[in-house]
Amino acid sequence: MPKTIATAPGKIILFGEHAVVYGQPAIAAPVSQVRATAVIQNSPTPGIRLIAPDLGSNILLSDANANDAVAAVVVQLQSAAQLQELPDLTITVSSQIPIASGLGSGAAITAAVIRALATHLGLSHLLSDEWVSDQTYEIEKIHHGTPSGIDNTVVAYERPVYFVRQQPRNRIEPFTVAQPLRLLVADTGIRSNTKDVVGDVRRQWQQDTATFDTIFAECGRIANTARKAIEKGNVIHIGQLMTENHILLQKMTVSEPTLDELVAVALAAGALGAKLSGAGRGGNMIALVDEEREPSVYDALLSVKAKNVLTTIIHPTN
Numbered sequence: 001m002p003k004t005i006a007t008a009p010g011k012i013i014l015f016g017e018h019a020v021v022y023g024q025p026a027i028a029a030p031v032s033q034v035r036a037t038a039v040i041q042n043s044p045t046p047g048i049r050l051i052a053p054d055l056g057s058n059i060l061l062s063d064a065n066a067n068d069a070v071a072a073v074v075v076q077l078q079s080a081a082q083l084q085e086l087p088d089l090t091i092t093v094s095s096q097i098p099i100a101s102g103l104g105s106g107a108a109i110t111a112a113v114i115r116a117l118a119t120h121l122g123l124s125h126l127l128s129d130e131w132v133s134d135q136t137y138e139i140e141k142i143h144h145g146t147p148s149g150i151d152n153t154v155v156a157y158e159r160p161v162y163f164v165r166q167q168p169r170n171r172i173e174p175f176t177v178a179q180p181l182r183l184l185v186a187d188t189g190i191r192s193n194t195k196d197v198v199g200d201v202r203r204q205w206q207q208d209t210a211t212f213d214t215i216f217a218e219c220g221r222i223a224n225t226a227r228k229a230i231e232k233g234n235v236i237h238i239g240q241l242m243t244e245n246h247i248l249l250q251k252m253t254v255s256e257p258t259l260d261e262l263v264a265v266a267l268a269a270g271a272l273g274a275k276l277s278g279a280g281r282g283g284n285m286i287a288l289v290d291e292e293r294e295p296s297v298y299d300a301l302l303s304v305k306a307k308n309v310l311t312t313i314i315h316p317t318n
């Protein structure tokens, strides 16, 4: 039986999470070595079967409940492509990206299913990165309430982006990376729900709009300065800006003790900068390192509370 396979990467937010929801610029990059994979096959039995071996789940689309992430993607694609009916299929989804950890696992699974399913159904003419991003965004809205759109953009385009949420179209600008950026990504092991954290920040913003608007504007200034530093290859300055961004995230109350400890330990072991990445209250932190200090920062992160540490390099662009 012919198979159609597609994958999508994880992502980290280098600058501007949360503030990006309020129209400030943010910078994010794919983490290509951890990926979500979708495999589509025609099925000899009736219906569309959704299989997620990692979760031990195997159900028919017709039996899926309203919260089923993959079922929602299939329904979304059928409606976007205006297909009257779908053939009998099995859709198998797996992911190396830890869930609820700020690495964009939900967006990556959605993007992988959209790419695989659209290819399998002969809809390749629809499959631009922009279209995959837009379709993924529709699903992100179901899970996250008010997503900025940065996660779906990075996993669909799979390149570093400077992103501003705006109407009628988001501003998505690729930019030059002058020097390789070597990052350690450390998992607190604490799962955190993006929708809850984003909702809590919104409540605080409603209660104290002036303070939060000032914090968000400062995050935006940092993201803009960081973009210039990345374009010039000023790695020391990029690191300093990451640590400044972490302090602003603490002010938003989205950090927590394990994230703060990992940031402090990374800096003490020689990281150029460190911050939480993603929604916060758990999930992952990132540390910018040079080649020389990488082993000591790696060991330091694992010796305290990191459950897992991976290295990712953002490569220079032309």
Ligand code: PMV
Pocket: 013, 016, 017, 018, 019, 020, 021, 101, 102, 103, 104, 105, 144, 146, 147, 148, 149, 150, 151, 194, 198, 277, 278, 279, 280, 283
């Ligand atoms: O935790 P993640 O990977 O879902 O990242 C969320 C990023 C936020 O800025 C907090 C929310 C958003 O939609 O941009």
